[in-house]
Structures are given as C-alpha cells and as structure tokens.
Amino acid sequence: MTEAPPTRVVIVGGGTAGWMAAAALARFLGPTGAIRLVESDEIGTVGVGEATIPQIRLFNEGLGIDEDRFLRECQGTFKLGIEFVGWGLRSAADRYTHAFGSVGRPLGLLPFHHYWLRHRAAGGVTDLWAASAGARAARENRFARPADGPNKPSSGVSYAFHFDASLYAAFLRRYAEARGVRRTEGRVSHVETRREDGFVESVALDDGERVAGDLFVDCTGFRGLLIEGALRAGYDDWSRWLPCDRAMAVPTASPPGPLAPYTRATAREAGWQWRIPLQHRVGNGLVYSSRHLRDDRAADLLLANLDGEPLADPRPLRFTTGRRREAWRGNVVALGLAAGFMEPLESTSIHLIQTGIARLLQFFPGREGIAAADRAEFNRQSEGEWTAIRDFLILHYHATERPEPFWRDIARAPIPDTLAAKLELFRGNGRLVRREDELFTEVGWLQVMVGQGVEPRGHHPLADVPTPAQLDEFVRLCAAHAGQVAGAMPDHRAYLAHHCAAAPAPFARAS
Numbered sequence: 001m002t003e004a005p006p007t008r009v010v011i012v013g014g015g016t017a018g019w020m021a022a023a024a025l026a027r028f029l030g031p032t033g034a035i036r037l038v039e040s041d042e043i044g045t046v047g048v049g050e051a052t053i054p055q056i057r058l059f060n061e062g063l064g065i066d067e068d069r070f071l072r073e074c075q076g077t078f079k080l081g082i083e084f085v086g087w088g089l090r091s092a093a094d095r096y097t098h099a100f101g102s103v104g105r106p107l108g109l110l111p112f113h114h115y116w117l118r119h120r121a122a123g124g125v126t127d128l129w130a131a132s133a134g135a136r137a138a139r140e141n142r143f144a145r146p147a148d149g150p151n152k153p154s155s156g157v158s159y160a161f162h163f164d165a166s167l168y169a170a171f172l173r174r175y176a177e178a179r180g181v182r183r184t185e186g187r188v189s190h191v192e193t194r195r196e197d198g199f200v201e202s203v204a205l206d207d208g209e210r211v212a213g214d215l216f217v218d219c220t221g222f223r224g225l226l227i228e229g230a231l232r233a234g235y236d237d238w239s240r241w242l243p244c245d246r247a248m249a250v251p252t253a254s255p256p257g258p259l260a261p262y263t264r265a266t267a268r269e270a271g272w273q274w275r276i277p278l279q280h281r282v283g284n285g286l287v288y289s290s291r292h293l294r295d296d297r298a299a300d301l302l303l304a305n306l307d308g309e310p311l312a313d314p315r316p317l318r319f320t321t322g323r324r325r326e327a328w329r330g331n332v333v334a335l336g337l338a339a340g341f342m343e344p345l346e347s348t349s350i351h352l353i354q355t356g357i358a359r360l361l362q363f364f365p366g367r368e369g370i371a372a373a374d375r376a377e378f379n380r381q382s383e384g385e386w387t388a389i390r391d392f393l394i395l396h397y398h399a400t401e402r403p404e405p406f407w408r409d410i411a412r413a414p415i416p417d418t419l420a421a422k423l424e425l426f427r428g429n430g431r432l433v434r435r436e437d438e439l440f441t442e443v444g445w446l447q448v449m450v451g452q453g454v455e456p457r458g459h460h461p462l463a464d465v466p467t468p469a470q471l472d473e474f475v476r477l478c479a480a481h482a483g484q485v486a487g488a489m490p491d492h493r494a495y496l497a498h499h500c501a502a503a504p505a506p507f508a509r510a511s
C-alpha cells in the first residue's frame with residue numbers, strides 16, 4: 001500500500017496572517033502537510049496591529065510558545081482591557097473600561113449585573129467597574145498574571161497583550177521554518193486556475209517560478225490576490241454602519257512613568273484615536289471617516305494629541321470595512337486582511353486570523369479532496385462570527401450623545417436587526433443573550449452598553465429575592481474582592497521588568 005501524498009499547502013503572504021497560519025499548520029498538520037509560504041519583501045506588510053484579546057494566549061499555548069520569551073522578543077506588554085474616553089459624552093470626563101474577565105460574580109441563577117441594576121435603582125452608588133478586578137488594576141497601572149487554581153476563588157482577571165506585530169511575524173517565521181515550512185521570496189504576478197472547476201493550480205512569480213498546490217491560503221492583505229483577484233469571492237461592504245475608511249498611524253517614544261496595562265480609545269470629532277503602549281514605543285493612530293475629516297487635518301489632530309515625541313511621520317492607511325462574502329472559495333481560504341477588515345476598536349483582527357486558522361484545521365481536507373459541505377460550514381461559521389463583532393462595534397457608535405456631524409450621522413443611521421434585538425432585550429430588563437458563534441461575552445456587551453449610557457428600564461425579577469441588606473452586602477463583597485485582587489498586584493512596569501523585559505530596541509526612530 002502506498003501512502004497518500006501530503007496536501008500541498010501554499011500560503012501567499014507573510015504578514016501576521018501568513019506567519020500565524022504557517023506556524024499553526026506546521027505545528028498541527030505534521031507530515032500530512034507540505035507547507036510553502038510565498039512573500040514579497042518589495043510589497044511589504046500593512047505594519048500595524050498591536051493590540052489583542054485574551055484568546056491569543058490559547059494560540060501561543062497551542063504552539064507551545066513560552067509567554068515570557070514571546071513578550072521579550074516582541075516588545076510586548078500586558079493588556080487588561082480597553083479604556084474608552086469620550087464615547088458617550090455625558091460629561092467631559094466621560095470614560096469607561098471594557099475590561100477582560102468578570103464583573104462581580106453570579107448569585108443563584110443570575111449574573112451580577114441584575115443585582116447591581118437593582119442596587120443602583122434603589123440609590124446605590126457603587127460603580128459597575130468597582131466589581132471588576134481587571135478594570136481596577138488597569139486604572140492603577142498594576143498587573144500580575146492571575147494565580148487562579150482549582151481550589152481558589154477565581155480572581156476574575158483575564159489578560160491579553162500589546163506587541164509589535166512585525167516582531168511577532170518574525171518570531172513565528174523562525175518557529176515555522178524550524179518546523180519545515182519553506183519560504184520563497186518573490187512577487188506573485190499571476191494566479192493560474194484550472195479550467196474544469198476554477199480551482200487555483202499554481203501561482204507564478206516574477207522570476208518565472210511556478211508554485212503549485214492543493215490548498216492555497218490567501219494572506220495577501222487588503223488586495224486579496226487569490227480570493228478576490230482570481231476567484232472573485234465578492235465583498236460585503238459594511239461602511240453604511242461603520243463609515244471610518246482611513247487611519248493615520250504614528251509611533252511615539254515611551255514616556256517615563258507608569259506603563260498602562262490597557263489600550264486607550266479616545267473619541268475624536270470624526271473618529272477615534274488609539275494608544276497602545278509597548279516596551280520600546282507607544283503605538284498611536286487615528287481612525288476616521290474621509291467624508292468628515294480631511295487627511296491633512298487628521299494628521300494635525302493626531303500629532304496634536306500625542307503624549308510623547310513622534311518617532312516617524314504619520315502613515316496613512318485606507319480600508320473599506322466589511323468581509324469577503326466567501327472566505328473559502330474553491331481551494332482558496334482567505335485569512336487576515338484578505339478575508340475582510342473591521343476597525344481595531346475592539347482589537348479583533350488578529351483574533352479573526354486565529355479563529356480562521358482554527359476553523360481551517362477543523363475542516364482541513366482529507367484524501368478525497370475538499371468537500372463542499374465543509375467549505376459551506378466554514379463560511380457559515382465565519383459569517384456568524386464576523387457579523388456579531390460588527391454589531392458590537394456599531395454599538396459603540398450608535399449609543400452616543402456626541403454632537404459632531406460624524407457622530408450624529410452614525411447614531412441616526414438604521415442599525416442591523418441583530419443589534420436592534422440585543423438593545424431591546426437590554427433596555428427592557430437588562431438581559432444579555434449570547435449566540436453560540438459570538439466572540440464577545442455577556443460581560444463584554446454589558447460594559448459597553450452601560451459605558452455608552454444604554455439604560456435598562458428594570459432588572460430580572462429574581463434579583464428582587466435578596467433583602468435590601470443582603471443586596472447591599474453582596475454588592476459590597478463583590479467590590480471588596482475586586483479591590484483586594486487589584487490591590488495585591490504589583491506595578492505593571494515592575495512586573496514586566498522582573499519577568500519579561502525586552503532587550504533595548506536598536507533604533508529609537510521607526511523607519
């Protein structure tokens with residue numbers, strides 16, 4: 001009996017998506033896959049993307065990557081959540097956190113927030129985030145990895161990272177090449193498809209080399225060279241809901257003093273500004289709508305709102321929010337920007353690469369080739385995941401009282417029915433329901449709903465069971481626990497220095 005030949009996988013593109021795919025496929029396919037990656041140094045990568053959500057830890061763990069080493073090599077810092085400044089605008093100091101981890105703890109059948117809503121309605125002044133250890137630690141610039149264990153009460157803390165995405169891609173490249181991935185440097189000039197079924201047969205490089213494969217992973221960035229250029233998968237444009245279409249990015253020198261363990265997203269007149277602290281620099285950028293703000297004004301606005309010396313000129317980027325209609329078409333699976341783009345408001349792009357890879361592994365074709373049912377299920381799951389994130393992002397823009405034309409235009413625009421249904425449930429009795437394919441948990445939605453000023457009319461009737469004194473005590477205990485957990489954490493900068501300090505960056509100025 002002869003062995004079936006390994007599936008020839010060709011990854012086109014070597015940005016974060018390409019090298020994440022290469023590393024994971026090399027790790028999990030073993031000898032059933034022969035993996036090649038083609039990338040063009042001349043074209044380069046998008047070069048932004050620094051903030052993540054906690055699921056990235058599962059990806060690194062799956063690859064067996066040591067977390068401290070990864071943070072050292074990628075200039076990484078810890079992230080407890082995102083601070084939103086000026087989004088609802090009920091007052092100039094308006095800010096809230098979407099912290100990872102839990103807020104309070106459940107009691108009986110109900111999550112904490114129903115008791116908190118009742119407590120607040122009865123005059124209680126405890127802030128929702130007083131019961132979140134992550135939000136409290138973030139506010140005080142503290143961090144320690146939670147030492148949760150089977151016999152201990154949960155700390156309620158979860159964390160992600162900020163890191164330099166180009167260093168991460170280089171880190172994963174070393175990992176993938178050590179596990180047999182063959183890299184070819186060269187620009188793909190032509191994609192060759194089979195007449196009978198339209199499958200991609202090979203990609204042709206500028207120097208005439210042809211790279212043939214059974215399965216192609218399109219990681220070519222916004223252009224989607226294979227999935228769109230060759231296979232015309234189509235694109236759902238979501239800019240009627242999320243009209244930002246440009247970004248300006250600039251790194252700055254790290255200011256001395258406290259190192260924030262969170263991303264900051266500050267609302268501006270026609271978009272918002274990110275601030276992502278790394279070990280060797282701070283990543284900053286303005287995401288905006290070109291219909292509402294000119295590029296030169298966007299650059300001025302960004303430069304006027306930095307808290308450190310710029311290390312480069314602002315770099316412009318253009319995008320159209322939306323997703324590829326079929327992320328898997330024929331024998332091409334699109335990952336990363338080739339699969340679509342949503343602004344980095346909740347740091348979801350790298351996560352969507354991760355889940356795309358996980359899904360590809362789940363439906364990886366066997367000897368009999370690609371099954372249409374597998375491909376359809378892959379696309380169905382991708383759509384569910386993307387649309388739920390889209391709705392979550394729209395919520396930030398929809399529920400706001402900001403007066404500028406950009407904000408009024410979005411707040412007044414119709415919203416998807418799926419989001420309208422979520423809002424109606426929450427506005428009634430504070431109910432939050434999570435579909436099976438949704439990324440963000442009820443506690444994520446809760447924080448953004450409350451933070452943006454969405455007010456429920458009531459709470460779940462079961463929250464009326466405790467006596468007022470019992471209710472007071474419960475809310476007080478939840479807040480006390482969160483305070484204790486946060487208070488026991490050391491300073492974030494000190495923790496990093498102790499566990500995972502990176503070597504000093506060779507150049508202060510970014511090119």
Ligand SMILES: Cc1cc2nc3c(=O)[nH]c(=O)nc-3n(C[C@H](O)[C@H](O)[C@H](O)COP(=O)(O)OP(=O)(O)OC[C@H]3O[C@@H](n4cnc5c(N)ncnc54)[C@H](O)[C@@H]3O)c2cc1C
Binds near residue numbers: 219220348
């Ligand atoms: C403004 C902005 C901010 C962002 N912030 C975040 C964030 O905070 N968190 C987050 O998770 N994500 C963020 N993202 C998204 C993140 O940058 C991307 O998801 C991630 O970098 C993956 O990009 P990619 O690998 O798909 O594409 P790219 O980085 O564009 O890589 C494309 C690759 O394809 C290759 N290529 C293209 N054409 C050819 C060809 N013809 N021949 C050969 N090779 C080719 C290129 O050489 C390159 O290697 C942000 C994106 C933008 C635009």
